[in-house]
Amino acid sequence: xxxxxxxxxxxxxxxxxxxxxxxxxIAVVVVFAFDAKGIATPPFEGPTLRWFRAVxxxxxxxxxxxxxxxxxxxxxxxxxxxxTPAAFxxxxxxxxxxxxxxxxxxxxxxxxxxxxGVTLMAMFSSLGVGLxxxxxxxxxxxxxxxxxxxxxxxxxxxxxxxxxxxxxNLGATPAQTFRRITLPLIGSALACAGxxxxxxxxxxxxxxxxxxxxxxxxxxAIWGQMRGGVSPTVNAISTIMLGLTVFIILVVHRLGxxxxxxxxxx
Amino acid sequence: MADRRxxxxxxxxxxxxxxxFLLPCGVLFAYAFGTTSYTAVNFGTSLKNFGDVLTTPTLQxxxxxxxxxxxxxxxxxxxxxxxxxxxxxxxxxxxxATPILLLVVVSxxxxxxxxxxxxxxxxxxxxxxxxxxxxxxxxTEPLDELLYSRFAVVLTLTSxxxxxxxxxxxAALSGVPRSLIxxxxxxxxxxxxxxxxxxxxxxxxxxxxxxxxxxxxxxGDFITPQLVGGxxxxxxxxAISSRFGISFDWPQGAAIAFTLVAGMVAVLVALRLLMRAxxxxxxx
Numbered sequence: 001x002x003x004x005x006x007x008x009x010x011x012x013x014x015x016x017x018x019x020x021x022x023x024x025x026i027a028v029v030v031v032f033a034f035d036a037k038g039i040a041t042p043p044f045e046g047p048t049l050r051w052f053r054a055v056x057x058x059x060x061x062x063x064x065x066x067x068x069x070x071x072x073x074x075x076x077x078x079x080x081x082x083x084t085p086a087a088f089x090x091x092x093x094x095x096x097x098x099x100x101x102x103x104x105x106x107x108x109x110x111x112x113x114x115x116x117g118v119t120l121m122a123m124f125s126s127l128g129v130g131l132x133x134x135x136x137x138x139x140x141x142x143x144x145x146x147x148x149x150x151x152x153x154x155x156x157x158x159x160x161x162x163x164x165x166x167x168x169n170l171g172a173t174p175a176q177t178f179r180r181i182t183l184p185l186i187g188s189a190l191a192c193a194g195x196x197x198x199x200x201x202x203x204x205x206x207x208x209x210x211x212x213x214x215x216x217x218x219x220x221a222i223w224g225q226m227r228g229g230v231s232p233t234v235n236a237i238s239t240i241m242l243g244l245t246v247f248i249i250l251v252v253h254r255l256g257x258x259x260x261x262x263x264x265x266x
Numbered sequence: 267m268a269d270r271r272x273x274x275x276x277x278x279x280x281x282x283x284x285x286x287f288l289l290p291c292g293v294l295f296a297y298a299f300g301t302t303s304y305t306a307v308n309f310g311t312s313l314k315n316f317g318d319v320l321t322t323p324t325l326q327x328x329x330x331x332x333x334x335x336x337x338x339x340x341x342x343x344x345x346x347x348x349x350x351x352x353x354x355x356x357x358x359x360x361x362x363a364t365p366i367l368l369l370v371v372v373s374x375x376x377x378x379x380x381x382x383x384x385x386x387x388x389x390x391x392x393x394x395x396x397x398x399x400x401x402x403x404x405x406t407e408p409l410d411e412l413l414y415s416r417f418a419v420v421l422t423l424t425s426x427x428x429x430x431x432x433x434x435x436x437a438a439l440s441g442v443p444r445s446l447i448x449x450x451x452x453x454x455x456x457x458x459x460x461x462x463x464x465x466x467x468x469x470x471x472x473x474x475x476x477x478x479x480x481x482x483x484x485x486g487d488f489i490t491p492q493l494v495g496g497x498x499x500x501x502x503x504x505a506i507s508s509r510f511g512i513s514f515d516w517p518q519g520a521a522i523a524f525t526l527v528a529g530m531v532a533v534l535v536a537l538r539l540l541m542r543a544x545x546x547x548x549x550x
Contacts, residue, residue, distance in 0.1 A: 011357055011359060015353060015366065018346060019369060022369075022370075022425060022428060023369075025381065026376065026380070029383065029387055040387040040394070041390070082282055085275040085278065085279075086278070093271060093272045097269065098272050101279060105283060110479075112485070114503050118294065118506065118507070118519070119293070120287075126293060126307075138286050139286075196375065199375050200375065205489065210510065226386070241376075241380055242380060245375050248375070249371055
């Protein structure tokens with residue numbers, strides 16, 4: 001199909017306006033993270049790194065960041081351990097059991113996250129399990145698992161199963177076939193999905209909010225500071241978290257799997 | 267053989283989901299029929315909690331407000347995201363799909379709470395938007411209703427959820443063969459007719475999932491109403507979260523939650539029937 005110049009201009013204008021709608025608020029936060037006043041109201045009164053230094057020196061925020069990092073790393077490990085075999089089953093095997101499994105595994109993503117957080121908290125509490133970093137991690141795995149499983153199974157579906165069969169015919173044990181044939185083929189997809197789960201977990205608020213007990217994470221620290229009135233460091237924490245997101249997405253893009261998220265395009 | 271392999275591969279997932287998802291959902295459902303003494307919650311067989319949700323005006327209001335907010339947000343989100351998805355698949359920017367999708371994914375993976383905080387910041391009475399409006403002389407006083415209003419909730423959720431809608435829309439539209447649209451045009455249909463009779467029905471699956479995803483997140487959200495909404499824009503999510511927090515009334519919280527989910531399912535089923543009646547099936 002041919003697209004005239006007018007159509008191109010119209011679409012380009014629309015895309016620019018839409019991205020302004022998506023990114024302008026974030027850009028304001030980032031700019032004012034460097035403002036001397038410490039609140040995001042114009043005019044901009046001059047650059048400072050004061051708020052970033054304050055964030056890095058705050059022991060409460062250090063603890064929150066450490067919790068976020070620990071939860072995210074454990075979430076990625078558990079997701080990969082549980083999700084990789086699950087992705088193989090969904091990609092390679094059929095039958096009612098696998099279809100039911102695919103449905104159940106995607107349910108935490110189809111329900112409001114609030115309900116996932118609340119149900120988990122209610123169960124832990126009624127069993128007398130104390131809320132901690134670990135109970136929050138369980139929730140993080142629940143909400144990120146469907147994403148990892150379905151990204152990975154899409155990749156596995158696109159691999160020729162005859163490759164693994166050929167290796168087996170040539171005398172490789174199942175373990176050797178997995179390590180030498182299958183793993184290299186799914187490696188980059190696994191790394192991409194793992195990194196995105198890492199970023200998602202660091203940003204996840206709702207599940208932690210209900211299951212952390214007395215502890216805190218970075219998003220919970222933002223929530224707490226916002227509810228507590230004026231706090232000049234929120235802009236700086238937000239900027240650090242946004243920077244981390246951009247970094248992760250760029251690494252994933254380098255590894256070459258971003259377009260796969262939107263189906264086959266271009 | 268295949269069955270045993272399937273069981274072996276899915277066993278860790280089944281165990282995790284049963285213990286930490288299916289079982290907790292059952293526990294919460296049981297609590298919905300229970301009672302609270304505000305220091306302890308007990309299981310029970312009472313239908314009182316559901317009765318309260320359906321008859322208490324304030325609870326009716328928050329559940330209905332969740333559903334209407336979700337509908338407004340999902341409609342706006344899909345309408346605004348569709349031209350982007352179209353531009354990078356069948357439209358003039360198909361060759362630039364990757365950088366555009368990259369931006370969408372950056373937005374998608376930016377923390378929900380940071381993006382909501384950003385809207386709260388710019389909509390405030392001395393925020394960027396009000397300052398700008400006063401500088402260009404549109405208003406002389408800051409518009410207070412920009413923040414802490416239903417308008418702010420819908421605006422914020424729409425902005426936050428557009429990236430969620432883009433991905434299924436892009437996947438669906440990239441599956442529409444250009445040859446079919448060209449065939450329809452060659453047979454004398456106008457471009458709008460071809461869009462209405464070929465493109466839309468073929469993409470209806472993706473449109474449906476984009477709508478359902480954004481509707482569920484929008485209707486079930488409790489962060490946005492609390493941060494940018496006022497007292498008259500609180501939704502069921504806030505009511506649920508407070509009952510599992512300070513007011514310690516799990517049974518009523520559970521009853522609100524299941525009423526909300528039932529309402530969501532009803533809305534989505536009704537929409538599916540409407541789409542079918544309008545001829546928007548998977549096949550033309």
